[in-house]
Amino acid sequence: MTVGPVILEMKSITKVFPGVRALDDVTMTVRRGEIHAICGENGAGKSTLMKVLSGVYPHGTYEGTIILDGEDVHFANIRASEHAGVAIIHQELALIPELSVTENLFIGGNEVATRGVIDWVEARRRALDLLARVGLEIDPDTAIKNLGVGQQQLVEIAKALAKDVKILILDEPTSALNEDDAENLLDILRSLRSKGLTSILISHKLNEIAAIADSITIIRDGKTVETLSVDEGTVTEDRMIRGMVGRTLESRFPHHTPHIGEPFFEVRDWVVEHPQIPGRLVAKSSSFYVRRGEIVGFAGLMGAGRTELARSIFGRSYGTWRGGQILIDGVEVTIPTVQAAIAHGIAYVPEDRKTLGLNLLDTIKDTIVSAGIARISRHTVIDLEAADAAAEQYSRAMRIKAASIDVGVATLSGGNQQKVVLSKWMFTEPRLAILDEPTRGIDVGAKYEIYGLINELADQGKGVVMISSELPELLGVCDRIYTVFEGRITGEADARTATQESLMRQMTDTATTNPSTTVTR
Amino acid sequence: MKAIRQIFGGNLRQYGMSFALILLLVFFQWRTHGIMLTATNAQNILNGYSYVLILAIGMLFVIITGQIDLAPGSVAAVVGICVALSIKNWGFPWWAGVLFGLLIGIAIGAWQGAWLAFVGVPGFITTLAGQMLFRGLDQFIGKAASVPVPKEIRYIGNGYLPEWGPNTGLNNSTLLLGVVALVAVVAMELRRRRRVIRAKGTPVPLWAMVARLVGMAIALGYLTYLFGSGRYGTSFPVTGVILVVLVLIYNFIATRTTIGRGVYAVGGNRAAAALTGINTKKIYFLAMANMSFLAAVAAIMYVGRSTATGPSDGVGWELDAIAAVFIGGAAVSGGVGTVVGSLIGGLVMAILNNGMYLVGVGADLSQMIRGLVLLVAVAFDLYNKSQGKPSITGTLLRGLRMRERGEAKGMERPRAGVTQS
Numbered sequence: 001m002t003v004g005p006v007i008l009e010m011k012s013i014t015k016v017f018p019g020v021r022a023l024d025d026v027t028m029t030v031r032r033g034e035i036h037a038i039c040g041e042n043g044a045g046k047s048t049l050m051k052v053l054s055g056v057y058p059h060g061t062y063e064g065t066i067i068l069d070g071e072d073v074h075f076a077n078i079r080a081s082e083h084a085g086v087a088i089i090h091q092e093l094a095l096i097p098e099l100s101v102t103e104n105l106f107i108g109g110n111e112v113a114t115r116g117v118i119d120w121v122e123a124r125r126r127a128l129d130l131l132a133r134v135g136l137e138i139d140p141d142t143a144i145k146n147l148g149v150g151q152q153q154l155v156e157i158a159k160a161l162a163k164d165v166k167i168l169i170l171d172e173p174t175s176a177l178n179e180d181d182a183e184n185l186l187d188i189l190r191s192l193r194s195k196g197l198t199s200i201l202i203s204h205k206l207n208e209i210a211a212i213a214d215s216i217t218i219i220r221d222g223k224t225v226e227t228l229s230v231d232e233g234t235v236t237e238d239r240m241i242r243g244m245v246g247r248t249l250e251s252r253f254p255h256h257t258p259h260i261g262e263p264f265f266e267v268r269d270w271v272v273e274h275p276q277i278p279g280r281l282v283a284k285s286s287s288f289y290v291r292r293g294e295i296v297g298f299a300g301l302m303g304a305g306r307t308e309l310a311r312s313i314f315g316r317s318y319g320t321w322r323g324g325q326i327l328i329d330g331v332e333v334t335i336p337t338v339q340a341a342i343a344h345g346i347a348y349v350p351e352d353r354k355t356l357g358l359n360l361l362d363t364i365k366d367t368i369v370s371a372g373i374a375r376i377s378r379h380t381v382i383d384l385e386a387a388d389a390a391a392e393q394y395s396r397a398m399r400i401k402a403a404s405i406d407v408g409v410a411t412l413s414g415g416n417q418q419k420v421v422l423s424k425w426m427f428t429e430p431r432l433a434i435l436d437e438p439t440r441g442i443d444v445g446a447k448y449e450i451y452g453l454i455n456e457l458a459d460q461g462k463g464v465v466m467i468s469s470e471l472p473e474l475l476g477v478c479d480r481i482y483t484v485f486e487g488r489i490t491g492e493a494d495a496r497t498a499t500q501e502s503l504m505r506q507m508t509d510t511a512t513t514n515p516s517t518t519v520t521r
Numbered sequence: 522m523k524a525i526r527q528i529f530g531g532n533l534r535q536y537g538m539s540f541a542l543i544l545l546l547v548f549f550q551w552r553t554h555g556i557m558l559t560a561t562n563a564q565n566i567l568n569g570y571s572y573v574l575i576l577a578i579g580m581l582f583v584i585i586t587g588q589i590d591l592a593p594g595s596v597a598a599v600v601g602i603c604v605a606l607s608i609k610n611w612g613f614p615w616w617a618g619v620l621f622g623l624l625i626g627i628a629i630g631a632w633q634g635a636w637l638a639f640v641g642v643p644g645f646i647t648t649l650a651g652q653m654l655f656r657g658l659d660q661f662i663g664k665a666a667s668v669p670v671p672k673e674i675r676y677i678g679n680g681y682l683p684e685w686g687p688n689t690g691l692n693n694s695t696l697l698l699g700v701v702a703l704v705a706v707v708a709m710e711l712r713r714r715r716r717v718i719r720a721k722g723t724p725v726p727l728w729a730m731v732a733r734l735v736g737m738a739i740a741l742g743y744l745t746y747l748f749g750s751g752r753y754g755t756s757f758p759v760t761g762v763i764l765v766v767l768v769l770i771y772n773f774i775a776t777r778t779t780i781g782r783g784v785y786a787v788g789g790n791r792a793a794a795a796l797t798g799i800n801t802k803k804i805y806f807l808a809m810a811n812m813s814f815l816a817a818v819a820a821i822m823y824v825g826r827s828t829a830t831g832p833s834d835g836v837g838w839e840l841d842a843i844a845a846v847f848i849g850g851a852a853v854s855g856g857v858g859t860v861v862g863s864l865i866g867g868l869v870m871a872i873l874n875n876g877m878y879l880v881g882v883g884a885d886l887s888q889m890i891r892g893l894v895l896l897v898a899v900a901f902d903l904y905n906k907s908q909g910k911p912s913i914t915g916t917l918l919r920g921l922r923m924r925e926r927g928e929a930k931g932m933e934r935p936r937a938g939v940t941q942s
Contacts, residue, residue: 317796338798348796356796359789361856370786371797373779380778388720424797 004032007198008053008167013064015048015057022048023062024222030167030200030215035193037201037213041244041415041443045222046202050169054088055081069166085166089156091175097145102127104144105159130158133195134188150181154188161197168192168199174208175441178302178469186212204443206237218243241444253476254448256455260479261292265432265463270324272312272487282308282319284487290432290463295454297478297495298467299503305487306467307351310434314348315341328431342371345431349421349438351467357421358409365391365405367420372428394423398453415446422453433457434465439473451477471500483507538848538865538898545869549876556879560751564758568679568826570871571760572819574864576842577849578771579815581863582808584846585788587855588637588644590812592651593842594835596629597820598659601830604821605668615673619821626817629655630810638805647809652839660832669829677763678825682756691749692756699745706737760822767818772860784808788855844891845870848898869894 008030015023023045030036038046052062055075066073068084075081095104102120105127106112112123127140134154144152153173160168170189174182186208189199203209209216216235218225225243228235241252272283282305290296298306311318313326315338325332328344335341341348350356358367368391369376376386391405398419402412409420418438425433435454439447454477458464468474474481475495483491483506491506549557556562576593583590604622607613613621629651636647682694689696710730717724724730748757775781783804786794795801819838824830849866851858870891877887 311796314796315798337800338796339800342798350793350796355790356792359786359793359856361785361789366782366785370782370799373782377779380780382777382779382782384777385716385720 004034006030007032007069009065009067010049010053011065011067013049013052013062013066015045015052015062022222023052026064026219026222026224028217028224029227030198032198033193033196034214035189035199035201035212037203037209037216038219039203039206039209039216039240039244040219040225041413041445044219044244044443046219047171048222049219050088050171050200050202053081054078054086054169082163085164086169087160087163087165087167088169089153089160089171089173091172093149093152093156095144095152095155095159098143100141100143101131101138101147101155102140104155105130105140105162107159111162126162127158130162131155133161133192134158135184135191148181150177150184153177153181153185157188157192161192166198168197169202170199171202172204172441173201174203174205182208204441206240206444209240210235210237216240220244244444252444252448252472254452254455256458256477258293258295258479259459259461260294261461263289263291264329265290266327266330267313268325268327270309270313270326271322272308272319273322275319281322282487283312285324286484286487286489287324288482288489288492290465292461292463293458294480295458295464295466295478297474297481298465298484299471299474299481300467300469300484300507302469304484304507306484307436308487309484310348310436310465310467311350313341314338314346314434317341317348342428342430345429346434347371347425347428347430347432348434349418349425349436351437351440353414353417353421353441357424358417360410361408363406363408364395364400364402364412364420367409368394368405368423368427371424375427375429390427391423394427398423398426399449413442413446415442415449418442418446418450419453422450426457430462432463432465434467436467437469438466439468439470447473471503474503475500537901538850538862538869541898542865542869542872545872545876549872549879553876553879557876558747560747560749560755562875562879563747564681564751564755566871566875567758567761567764569875570867571758571764572822572826573838573841573845573871574764574867575767575815575819575822576838577845577863577867578767578860579812580839580842581846581849581851581858581860582771582775582784583644583812584843584851584853585784585855585858586805586808587788587791588805588808589843590633590644590648590809591839592629592633592648592655593812593816593819594838595652595655595659596626596813596816597823597835597838598830598832599629599655599662600626600817600820601824601834602659602663602668604674605670605824605830606662608671608674609668615671619674619677622821623814623817626814626820627810630813630816631806633813634806634809637809638802644805644809659834663830663832665832667829667831670824674821674825675828676825677759678822678827680759680825681754682759682762684754684756691746692751695745695749695756698757698762699741699749703738703741706741707734710734760826763818763822767815768860768864775860780804780807785856788857790856841870842867844895848895850902866898869898 006029008028010026010028013023013026014021026045026049028036028038028049038049040046048057051057053066055078058076059074066075068086073084075084096107099107102124106118106123112119112126124140131138131140134157136151136154136158138147138151144155147155153176157168157170174185177185182205189201189212193199201209201213210230213230215230216228218228218240220243228239228243266287266289268287270283270286271281274280274282286309288296298310300306308318312321313335315335317338326335327333333344335344335346354360359370362370365387369382369387372390373382376383376390388405394400395402395405400412400416400419400423402416409417412420422435422438438454439450442450454464454466466474466478475498478495481493481495481498481503482489483493483503485507491503493503493506546557579593580590600622603625604618607621608615608618633647633651636642637644682692682698684692684694686693710733714724714730748761775784783794783799786797786799787801787804791801794804816835816838820835823834827834845867846858846863847853847866848869849858849862849864851863873891873894874887877890882890
């Protein structure tokens with residue numbers, strides 16, 4: 001990699017919130033034309049650092065200096081930083097779904113307007129040009145809502161390019177993308193780099209960082225640990241993990257000896273129709289079973305129908321049920337509502353913590369007791385002492401890091417939020433726990449703890465269903481893995497013998513029926 | 522400063538709106554040369570505004586679920602005319618008329634709740650339609666006539682507790698209420714303290730608890746004196762008793778029951794609530810049905826006070842209730858708000874209205890000032906929340922709860938502290 005001159009220096013940045021030193025003397029140097037990755041555990045201070053850089057926290061609310069292109073800059077707000085050429089693309093996309101790509105690209109309109117009148121012909125021409133730069137071959141008149149997440153992400157990048165960006169900051173750009181889209185995005189970043197764009201990449205996916213970054217700044221507990229420069233594959237994931245957690249993880253997965261009992265939960269020929277599109281089946285005659293003490297994985301690409309299947313089983317909370325049975329201990333049961341599912345000992349931890357798992361206005365305590373509230377109330381009156389005791393117990397057992405159980409869940413890191421959601425469901429004392437992407441968006445150290453908790457659940461004799469898009473995780477944690485493709489269960493594999501390659505084949509290929517497949521309808 | 526904190530508990534800022542209320546009282550007491558805080562005026566305020574405060578309680582639950590109800594004024598008008606007519610023309614005894622009115626309130630609430638919960642028409646639309654529908658129904662039934670109500674109903678809206686026993690210089694019913702309230706407050710405080718100790722928390726120092734109890738005793742004593750020292754035959758008004766009972770009941774529902782939790786959960790994150798096993802439709806239905814039920818209660822109190830129904834009964838009530846709830850720290854996006862906060866919000870508006878009337882400010886100017894107060898109060902609240910600080914009044918009760926656990930200082934309660942960004 002050619003080493004360009006320094007474009008950005010952040011020197012001794014310290015940012016203090018009441019009671020928390022979020023950033024403590026953080027220093028980072030970014031060179032022109034490189035992809036600079038920032039990694040660190042959740043809560044390490046990555047986002048805070050980027051908020052300082054992009055003017056979310058204005059000059060004066062932090063200590064330290066920012067030198068951009070040799071100039072000491074004092075951003076008063078986001079607009080000032082954008083004006084200076086710093087563009088940030090957040091995890092949550094900021095596009096307007098109802099408007100077209102062109103309209104979104106020139107949302108302020110200033111770039112293509114004369115005296116406040118927008119020249120839409122010019123805008124469209126420039127839009128085509130920008131889309132070409134990010135490798136998107138779509139009609140710029142398409143409404144954003146008709147694009148996939150991956151394409152939307154690229155439109156966001158194009159939008160930043162429209163503003164003559166000097167430094168592009170991407171916050172977890174691939175967390176919502178499937179592997180193909182993620183790969184494509186990384187390719188685009190590479191090609192933009194070759195044209196001289198500087199980008200800062202925040203990501204939890206260490207393999208991505210290893211593949212694409214030119215240098216890596218590792219932050220831990222608000223401090224810079226080190227800056228690594230990458231020379232062709234010299235920085236391994238393990239090396240990064242060591243920097244992030246301050247220790248070497250012996251293994252990314254805790255050791256676990258399974259104690260598997262008899263099958264107790266069985267789903268037969270489950271059929272679910274899409275809630276909005278009549279006739280479209282999101283689960284096509286799916287059958288599977290779970291044994292006591294067993295961790296069963298569901299592998300599949302995004303959109304394969306794993307979440308839809310799980311939520312449909314969980315009290316038909318997704319789609320329209322079109323057939324199939326659930327058997328618990330060999331007895332057929334009807335589970336038409338979430339309340340019934342909870343009563344039958346089923347728990348579902350959703351993949352999207354913030355929109356489906358948590359009420360962000362609640363405290364840890366109120367969240368933990370929310371699903372099992374019937375257990376601590378009589379005639380709808382809640383026993384507050386029992387609530388305190390339960391919350392304290394789970395908070396301790398799950399090792400939730402917080403000042404007290406009265407802390408708001410919104411203030412917790414992703415890993416701790418996930419532990420709160422897990423506690424909420426463990427408090428219902430389920431027999432079957434369905435965990436949908438339980439480690440998404442949480443850091444390496446917290447993942448390890450979550451895996452440990454999953455093992456504990458299995459050791460208590462519960463059945464665990466784990467849905468994940470990360471194959472190494474499924475192979476590392478599960479005992480048995482089903483693969484799902486387009487609403488169909490396409491295979492079943494013993495996790496000890498399966499490989500990423502064998503799973504991937506079944507996750508993408510339905511034409512050939514694998515002989516080891518038990519369900520082949 | 523630390524001492525004050527330990528007495529009041531939590532963040533002093535939380536008590537901002539309560540202090541604003543006291544400041545208003547002091548200000549008007551000064552401007553009216555002492556008329557504000559006389560027995561007669563205090564009784565008038567309760568009789569004149571209790572129905573708005575009761576509406577505000579109902580509105581609070583609707584707003585916490587993230588909805589709004591524009592119909593309670595019209596519902597109240599229908600209930601009022603039905604109560605009056607059922608007694609006057611159909612020969613219902615007064616209590617049957619009251620029961621009839623409450624049932625009509627519940628039925629109308631069920632109608633609106635069903636459209637919201639089971640058909641999915643947004644509350645704003647359902648109740649805007651309801652506002653027109655029930656206003657029209659009121660006019661259809663009442664033919665714009667004024668129907669008088671019997672003295673029992675008038676007692677509900679304008680009555681006083683009886684005089685009895687020896688001459689204590691105060692109304693003995695009021696005195697009894699004051700003593701009962703004081704005993705209840707002391708008992709609850711001791712129970713709370715026991716609970717903290719049993720849960721191995723750190724209770725507030727004994728002196729702080731004693732200081733707080735002394736403060737409450739003084740406040741209760743003053744209120745007892747204020748309401749009990751009026752002219753012979755007056756006391757703490759019946760409307761006030763109804764209000765206090767409803768506040769206690771609904772505060773309990775909001776903080777201690779699964780239904781209350783459900784209301785906050787649905788407003789905070791509906792999808793997450795549904796996946797938590799909360800019957801969201803039931804919650805919406807109950808919130809709307811309850812609002813109309815309380816509108817019926819308010820209607821009966823109101824027609825009692827005005828001694829007869831009238832064609833413009835209930836016009837604009839919903840807006841007063843909504844204003845009270847938002848001044849009391851609720852969030853437009855739902856999930857946030859407390860019963861006590863709404864009560865204080867409603868009292869601020871009531872005192873302002875009454876005070877300006879006493880000072881001689883015209884209705885025009887008074888209206889403008891109240892509009893500005895609503896705007897400024899909510900803006901101030903939003904500013905506080907954006908600073909990551911708890912809502913002014915929204916955390917009143919939460920603040921108390923946290924103090925119990927001995928973890929009050931510096932801890933923020935996000936139910937009110939985090940804005941919906």
